[in-house]
Every structure is written in structure tokens, then in C-alpha cells.
Amino acid sequence: MLNKLIVLAALLLPACFANAHEYKVGELQIAHPWSQELPPNAPTVAAYFVIQNTGKAADRLLSVDSPIAGEAQLHEHIMQNDLMKMQQVPSVEIPAGGNVTFAPMAYHVMLVNLKDRNLLSDGKRFPLTLHFEKSGDVTVEVAVQKKPPEVMQMHTHAQ
Numbered sequence: 001m002l003n004k005l006i007v008l009a010a011l012l013l014p015a016c017f018a019n020a021h022e023y024k025v026g027e028l029q030i031a032h033p034w035s036q037e038l039p040p041n042a043p044t045v046a047a048y049f050v051i052q053n054t055g056k057a058a059d060r061l062l063s064v065d066s067p068i069a070g071e072a073q074l075h076e077h078i079m080q081n082d083l084m085k086m087q088q089v090p091s092v093e094i095p096a097g098g099n100v101t102f103a104p105m106a107y108h109v110m111l112v113n114l115k116d117r118n119l120l121s122d123g124k125r126f127p128l129t130l131h132f133e134k135s136g137d138v139t140v141e142v143a144v145q146k147k148p149p150e151v152m153q154m155h156t157h158a159q
Helices: 002-016 150-158
Strands: 022-024 026-038 046-055 060-064 067-082 083-088 092-094 099-104 108-114 127-133 138-146
Touching: 022 138, 026 127, 046 060, 046 138, 060 067, 092 099
Parallel strands: 026 138
Antiparallel strands: 022 026, 026 046, 046 099, 046 108, 060 092, 060 127, 067 083, 067 108, 127 138
8 A cells, every 4th residue: 555655656746746847057056937827918027937056156146148038137025115116127137046036016027018919918937138247048938827836835925
């Protein structure tokens, strides 16, 4: 009986991670890039992911770009005078041995002047290139989803 349970668990395990996808550049790992499905007539869309730096030196995300948007900006949410405010930032530091979560109400990539809205529906993917100061460039595939992925919820709660 125990052997059957082990075999069943082994068969089901890949299904748990089927939607998770990770990328690596230098000492950085980018986990599960995702975006929420675009509401009708929305002028912008945000992209999210987690960057983990396994190295001994900090790195910096300098910029991002995507062929589906005329411009991609790094943004953060901050509390200012008891109001949550979104603002553009010039770059984001990825601390040595640490991670930075890009998530709703935190750092995120804002895609503006959208060119291809067809790629922003549930189940589709679009490319996003991240440009790092030390590690160089990496292009990831952003998964478009109706709701935040479970892996992202775990990262958000873990911090």
C-alpha cells in the first residue's frame, strides 16, 4: 500500500509545478513571471515575478522591455500621507543573498502603450526582457492568468 502511495505522489508531483517556470542569469533566478488577464479597455497591464540573488554581490535591475508594449517601466507602491501611491523608479536593487518580489501593491513592471492585446488573455504568454547591471539580459515568458499563481502567493506571504 505504501509503495502505491509513493508512486501516486510521484505521478502527481509534476502537476503541482506545471505552471511554475523559472529563469536564470548569472547569480539571479527569476521565478514565475506572470500577469493578470487584461480587463477590456485597460490602457496598461502589470507584470510580476520574484528575483532571487544567490550571489555574494548585489545586482540591479536597470530596465525592462517587451515587444507587446511601447514602453515598460519599473514601478513601486509606497505609502505617502496615509495614501498608497504608485511611482516609477529608475532601477531596483537585488541584494546579495536576498530576493525582491514584484507583486501587486509592491514593485512591478508597468507595460504601457500596448501593441498586442491578444497576448493578454488567460493562458497566453508574452516575452519580457530584464536588463541587469551585472548579470546582463534575460528574456522570460510571462504567463497571463485570471488570478495570481499559488507560487506567487507563497512568495508574498513568506516575506
